[in-house]
Amino acid sequence: MSADEPLVRVDDLQKYFWENDSLLDRLLGDEPVPVRAVDGVSFDIYEGETLGLVGESGCGKSTAGETLLRLREPTDGRVEFDGENVYDLGGDRLDAFRNAAQIVFQDPFSSLDPRMTVGDIVRQPLDIHDVGTDAERREGVRDLLERVGLSADQLDRYPHEFSGGQRQRIGIARALALEPDFVVLDEPTSALDVSVQAQVLNLLDDLQDEFDLTYLLISHDLSVIRHVCDRVAVMYLGEIVEIGPVEELFEAPKHPYTRALLESIPRASTDERERDRETLAGDVPSPRDPPSGCRFRTRCPLVIPPADLEIDQDVYRVLMTLRERIERRDISLESVGEGNRFETDDGGVPDDEVPAFVATLKARLVDVDLPPRHDAVVEDALADLAAADWEAAAERLQAKYESVCERSHPGLGDDGHPVACHCYGEASERTPEPATWR
Ligand SMILES: Nc1ncnc2c1ncn2[C@@H]1O[C@H](COP(=O)(O)OP(=O)(O)OP(=O)(O)O)[C@@H](O)[C@H]1O
Numbered sequence: 489m490s491a492d493e494p495l496v497r498v499d500d501l502q503k504y505f506w507e508n509d510s511l512l513d514r515l516l517g518d519e520p521v522p523v524r525a526v527d528g529v530s531f532d533i534y535e536g537e538t539l540g541l542v543g544e545s546g547c548g549k550s551t552a553g554e555t556l557l558r559l560r561e562p563t564d565g566r567v568e569f570d571g572e573n574v575y576d577l578g579g580d581r582l583d584a585f586r587n588a589a590q591i592v593f594q595d596p597f598s599s600l601d602p603r604m605t606v607g608d609i610v611r612q613p614l615d616i617h618d619v620g621t622d623a624e625r626r627e628g629v630r631d632l633l634e635r636v637g638l639s640a641d642q643l644d645r646y647p648h649e650f651s652g653g654q655r656q657r658i659g660i661a662r663a664l665a666l667e668p669d670f671v672v673l674d675e676p677t678s679a680l681d682v683s684v685q686a687q688v689l690n691l692l693d694d695l696q697d698e699f700d701l702t703y704l705l706i707s708h709d710l711s712v713i714r715h716v717c718d719r720v721a722v723m724y725l726g727e728i729v730e731i732g733p734v735e736e737l738f739e740a741p742k743h744p745y746t747r748a749l750l751e752s753i754p755r756a757s758t759d760e761r762e763r764d765r766e767t768l769a770g771d772v773p774s775p776r777d778p779p780s781g782c783r784f785r786t787r788c789p790l791v792i793p794p795a796d797l798e799i800d801q802d803v804y805r806v807l808m809t810l811r812e813r814i815e816r817r818d819i820s821l822e823s824v825g826e827g828n829r830f831e832t833d834d835g836g837v838p839d840d841e842v843p844a845f846v847a848t849l850k851a852r853l854v855d856v857d858l859p860p861r862h863d864a865v866v867e868d869a870l871a872d873l874a875a876a877d878w879e880a881a882a883e884r885l886q887a888k889y890e891s892v893c894e895r896s897h898p899g900l901g902d903d904g905h906p907v908a909c910h911c912y913g914e915a916s917e918r919t920p921e922p923a924t925w926r
Pocket residue numbers: 505506507523524525543544545546547548549550551552708775
């Protein structure tokens with residue numbers, strides 16, 4: 489492997505879970521709908537570096553880490569380790585990969601077998617892979633325990649006799665027993681008291697130098713990522729939306745999602761605390777049915793309106809939300825007005841009540857002052873609803889307000905700090921550096 493070849497190369501990796509494929513689903517003839525936990529991610533990890541993988545809970549970080557280690561079978565895609573596709577390996581070559589690529593799990597309480605002594609836990613990989621003589625294994629375990637900051641005298645104790653931080657050290661010693669080259673650290677400190685988190689991170693840092701390790705550090709905690717990583721990949725709903733060198737990404741984040749994540753970190757300085765926040769609004773959509781185009785668009789504060797539409801972002805966001813609710817038929821037409829006063833049976837409210845129905849529904853659904861030309865479109869769409877014509881209402885709003893962000897999926901570029909966002913891409917209908925960002 490040459491110095492500029494990555495140690496790990498992840499190429500369009502996909503992992504879907506088909507958990508809804510139950511007998512009932514099959515009897516009902518329902519098409520199985522997979523959870524698209526990891527949906528086409530690509531990134532490289534270079535020897536000796538620490539790549540961070542960050543994103544909200546449920547975005548697919550752990551699934552990506554476990555699938556690239558072949559602890560789960562991929563749905564599609566390729567992972568090269570040291571130049572070989574890990575999903576093609578068998579026999580000795582697969583064993584060699586399993587030795588060279590290890591994982592440290594988040595929870596030091598459940599990842600250690602409570603019935604085994606610490607010595608046996610750390611020694612187990614050596615026994616399984618038949619490494620060295622009995623005496624060498626015993627000596628190796630003593631050495632490992634000391635290298636992770638425990639005492640070799642503690643070898644015959646059980647996990648419950650140790651604190652959380654010490655148990656994580658045991659988990660780390662076990663992961664290092666086979667002298668791996670690459671370790672996935674899956675939230676290694678998030679189950680620990682804040683006071684011991686830094687100690688464990690410092691230990692991991694020291695061990696990286698000592699053992700020449702390459703890390704993938706999975707974390708939802710941006711301060712951990714900044715402290716430890718060389719580069720960061722930001723994940724949202726099964727996709728990577730931005731990858732960059734850690735300082736660059738923290739100082740000049742590109743993707744609106746990265747920006748929102750960074751804005752959510754508590755800050756010490758008063759000036760910054762007083763700064764306007766673009767915090768993350770709305771719920772994360774389901775990974776079974778992710779939004780079309782850019783997956784972040786349903787929460788994005790910078791969705792790109794059609795080029796000919798002069799509209800403020802807050803007004804546009806209200807109209808997008810209204811449209812989504814109409815598309816999902818997520819508005820109760822039966823309970824409009826006090827005492828549900830509109831008769832909506834048999835295809836809609838009577839003609840003479842349409843204006844009052846529209847005004848009442850608009851007051852309920854639209855909480856900004858709409859400029860007249862948008863007001864007219866919304867009123868026409870709500871009049872479609874008065875006639876119970878959901879499709880006409882949705883089409884009317886789509887024709888006027890459809891964004892490039894929903895039409896087209898933004899690809900991740902391949903420069904030194906790529907971002908998957910139409911604000912930067914060729915499809916952009918907006919200038920590259922939106923004025924509202926600073
Ligand atoms: N075995 C499984 N079967 C079905 N769905 C799963 C399974 N494991 C994970 N998922 C789903 O896949 C998605 C990604 O989960 P994953 O645990 O990888 O996310 P994460 O970013 O690591 O979150 P967290 O930090 O909370 O663990 C979630 O929607 C999760 O519910």
